[in-house]
Amino acid sequence: MGSLLAAVRENEDAARYLARPGDFEPGRGDHVEEVHLASGAALEGFAGDGGGGTYFFCGTGGEERPVLYADSEGGAALVAIGLPELLRLLLVAPWWRDADQDDAGAEYLDDMPDLPARRDRAAAALGLDLPTEAEALARLREVATTAGEEYVLVLTSENEPYETFPMFRSAR
Template sequence: MAAISPSRPWSLASWLPGFLASWLPGFLETVDEVDLPLLEAWHLGRVYEKWGTHDARSLNSAAIRLKVSSSELTAIVRSVTSEDDILGLIGQDPDLAELLWHTCEFDLTRGDQGEPVRLSSGRALEGIAGDFTGGTFFLCGERGTNRPVLYASSEGQAGLIGRTLTEALEIMVGLPSWWDCLKFSGDGDLTAMQSAAEHLARDLVGDQPEIGAQRAKIATTLSLDLAPVPVLLARLRDAVAGTTPDFVLTVETGEQYETLFGSFLPSRVPSWCS
């Protein structure tokens, strides 16, 4: 357990970081600011205490925020949101990987698009995952920068689906039918996407009644913020709309992938009209 500075009286706030370091090995990541009565832990790295001679221990894989106010203690645990931490956590947890595959077809073992592709802007592309239809998820840009996520289908459509990996996963987990919402979007109409989402949600729950619990488990493990469906749809629409001009995917011949926005409307599906 961490040492307490002899010059500082013992208190719950001074003792708690060391206790957590012992209690959460492999789960707490960094304590980079302590300002009594508020304790905050952020960013991957070593654990340390600014105000004392605290004997910090090196831990990883999560962040924890603590607030000590009088006799009340509130702890909020949040996972790391960097790309490497998210992908590393998925890669190290077979159960989580299986849930992501089953829920939103995000599989880290399928990161190869199958043909040479590049972005219109010339930015770097890194394939990180795929789905069972042959589509690929890419991170766009150089490591160390905020990299948006681009999805390329096996049928020649491609576009951004999130400004970051975290946002893309929030959309995919919170809206497992995101691809069909785009397909039946009437070229990107948010009202059409909302209508499609409502029909698809009913179909999904009927086919997979356990889907709600699975999504909640993924969200908890990765600390994803599953916003209401209308919010997720707006984020998805805005991401796809932001594909041009810099994130248009092309093949070696210069031919461009088509937009992810489909021209169909929900009324095209007979069972949704009954």
């Protein structure tokens, strides 16, 4: 099986959907500041977003590695176990960063009524079965609040940990 990141880059429907509304840009893995994991495990930036955030693979291996997201404001959380899980989240809930707001998904659908059809084309192109939005967001919360405790991102220059996103603090 080939690389899922390569498949995203090669498929126009998938790349376009993941760029907007997903705000996911493969290849933009340089973070705004030098960071490392408190555990000392490897950290590899592989994608970014328009606001200066970065998606990192944690540890060694391939696309099955845990994925940590760090924004440009000092917040971070483990968001998926493996790239397929991250892409499923971005496909069904591209508004995941606003998931603590009840109407986040509705606002996206109001702005882009063709979203479900575009999402389905992108998922089919990548060979991904999609969970429901509720399942994807429940899994996000589970990963961030359980497995995520082992993945603390540290601002290297100050040796200070990034903050946990507010939506995951109350779940701990």
